[in-house]
Amino acid sequence: MSQYVDDLIADVKATNPSEPEFHQAVSEVAQSLSLVLDRHPEYRSAKILERIIEPERIISFRVPWVDEQGEIHINRGYRIEMNSAIGPYKGGLRFHPSVNQGILKFLAFEQVFKNSLTTLPMGGGKGGSDLDPKGKSDLKIMRFCQAFMSELFRHIGPNTDVPAGDIGVGGREIGYLFGQYKKLRNEFTGILTGKGLNWGGSLIRPEATGYGSVYFAAEMLQTRGETLEGKTCLVSGSGNVAQYTTEKLIQLGAKVVTLSDSSGYIYDEAGIDTEKLEFVMNLKNVKRGRIKEYVEKYPDAVYTAIDPTAEFNPLWNHKAECAFPSATQNEINVKDAQNLINGGVYVVSEGANMPTTMDGIDIFLENKILYGPGKAANAGGVAVSGLEMSQNSMRYSWSREEVDTKLHGIMKDIHKTCVDTADRFGTPGNYVNGANIGGFLKVADAMMDQGVV
Ligand code: NDP
Ligand code: 2IT
Numbered sequence: 524m525s526q527y528v529d530d531l532i533a534d535v536k537a538t539n540p541s542e543p544e545f546h547q548a549v550s551e552v553a554q555s556l557s558l559v560l561d562r563h564p565e566y567r568s569a570k571i572l573e574r575i576i577e578p579e580r581i582i583s584f585r586v587p588w589v590d591e592q593g594e595i596h597i598n599r600g601y602r603i604e605m606n607s608a609i610g611p612y613k614g615g616l617r618f619h620p621s622v623n624q625g626i627l628k629f630l631a632f633e634q635v636f637k638n639s640l641t642t643l644p645m646g647g648g649k650g651g652s653d654l655d656p657k658g659k660s661d662l663k664i665m666r667f668c669q670a671f672m673s674e675l676f677r678h679i680g681p682n683t684d685v686p687a688g689d690i691g692v693g694g695r696e697i698g699y700l701f702g703q704y705k706k707l708r709n710e711f712t713g714i715l716t717g718k719g720l721n722w723g724g725s726l727i728r729p730e731a732t733g734y735g736s737v738y739f740a741a742e743m744l745q746t747r748g749e750t751l752e753g754k755t756c757l758v759s760g761s762g763n764v765a766q767y768t769t770e771k772l773i774q775l776g777a778k779v780v781t782l783s784d785s786s787g788y789i790y791d792e793a794g795i796d797t798e799k800l801e802f803v804m805n806l807k808n809v810k811r812g813r814i815k816e817y818v819e820k821y822p823d824a825v826y827t828a829i830d831p832t833a834e835f836n837p838l839w840n841h842k843a844e845c846a847f848p849s850a851t852q853n854e855i856n857v858k859d860a861q862n863l864i865n866g867g868v869y870v871v872s873e874g875a876n877m878p879t880t881m882d883g884i885d886i887f888l889e890n891k892i893l894y895g896p897g898k899a900a901n902a903g904g905v906a907v908s909g910l911e912m913s914q915n916s917m918r919y920s921w922s923r924e925e926v927d928t929k930l931h932g933i934m935k936d937i938h939k940t941c942v943d944t945a946d947r948f949g950t951p952g953n954y955v956n957g958a959n960i961g962g963f964l965k966v967a968d969a970m971m972d973q974g975v976v
Pocket of ligand 1: 688689690691692693732760761762763764765783784785786849850851852874875876901902904905
């Protein structure tokens with residue numbers, strides 16, 4: 524690694540204390556970019572990378588709200604407007620007790636490169652709150668969303684910043700947020716994506732991240748003349764991304780044997796079929812229950828509690844060919860990565876954002892497996908968000924087939940960009956370098972064109 528990159532990372536750590544996930548995301552990208560910065564001194568003298576790692580704007584605000592018992596709650600809300608060189612800020616909102624400024628800065632930073640890879644005109648942003656939505660009534664969630672939007676509305680707009688869902692923010696939350704925005708502004712506009720189908724949402728948006736991650740895995744396998752048919756797959760999470768990853772894998776003839784939530788995971792050796800997946804979707808999206816209940820319905824499956832402080836996660840310690848981490852950041856550590864390799868996994872497609880630690884990534888790269896990093900593999904979600912924005916601007920809706928075809932084409936293009944870029948910079952097969960450099964170049968060139976702003 525060059526001295527320049529070493530110094531830059533040291534400076535990021537010194538000036539952004541207590542933000543380990545942000546340091547991690549920047550370090551990974553900066554290491555890839557050292558290849559570009561050596562060849563392109565003009566980016567270095569224009570301080571492009573130094574500018575990209577500094578958010579254009581951080582909004583942090585109080586979210587006071589009153590529950591149905593009259594009790595007052597105070598949460599913290601954020602929106603990180605990271606980079607607008609190639610389009611309005613775009614990225615999800617996360618509601619989870621672990622949310623803080625550092626987590627959202629890592630997510631917003633990743634989003635800049637991911638959105639650039641989609642080929643659509645979207646800058647990068649991310650936001651959310653430390654609210655814990657677990658076990659809260661619909662009324663509590665509605666009151667919270669209304670309070671959150673009562674501040675956020677003044678900072679966003681269809682040509683400024685367009686939020687969407689992420690962990691803890693799905694169709695229900697987007698509905699409440701949209702309703703409050705419309706009331707405050709007296710405007711019906713494409714201000715959020717992931718909207719309901721009869722009020723401006725796009726077909727395939729709920730499916731897009733999971734389907735996209737599977738399309739990306741299929742592209743990676745095709746480079747070795749293989750398909751997903753008959754492959755055994757480990758999927759983590761049981762939310763939006765995990766559910767539609769599983770659906771597409773079933774459609775393509777693969778066998779999914781695991782799903783999880785933050786309490787534990789299920790292992791179903793026979794495979795999760797369409798009927799079992801329907802049960803999971805109802806359990807998670809309607810009943811808002813726990814994955815443990817799967818084994819009450821399907822007693823041949825095994826439930827194991829996950830201890831987050833344990834040395835490794837047993838979910839990643841089963842025999843399989845493919846892994847689709849689709850829960851959260853750093854869910855695969857170095858030991859998990861080694862267990863995956865030992866268990867026969869040679870395809871990893873990241874539905875979650877930054878699910879693998881830096882030393883875990885090194886294991887994947889050393890073993891030359893097909894490793895698709897999140898900013899490439901999970902870009903299908905934001906890509907269809909971009910298509911939702913286009914449809915809103917045209918006041919028109921494309922059919923399911925049209926959107927799915929566009930999504931599939933975008934995932935193929937992202938895969939090609941990764942492969943071609945990795946080749947061009949002398950690291951064939953390295954999708955990490957391919958995604959980081961491929962995403963960077965378009966943003967960097969736009970910033971060069973637009974001057975020091
Ligand atoms: P959901 O809220 O729908 O589901 C999240 C799932 O991950 C749940 O099963 C949840 O379990 C589990 N999970 C969350 N936090 C943790 C944790 N700390 N440890 C273990 N498990 C956890 O979110 P999504 O499916 O939308 O998001 C999953 C991942 O995909 C995230 O990394 C997100 O950033 C990423 N992503 C999402 C996109 C989208 O379009 N939604 C697009 C691109 C990436 P529990 O219920 O117990 O909390
Ligand atoms: O991480 C992500 O790409 C998302 N949560 C989706 C963002 C979006 O704007 O659809």
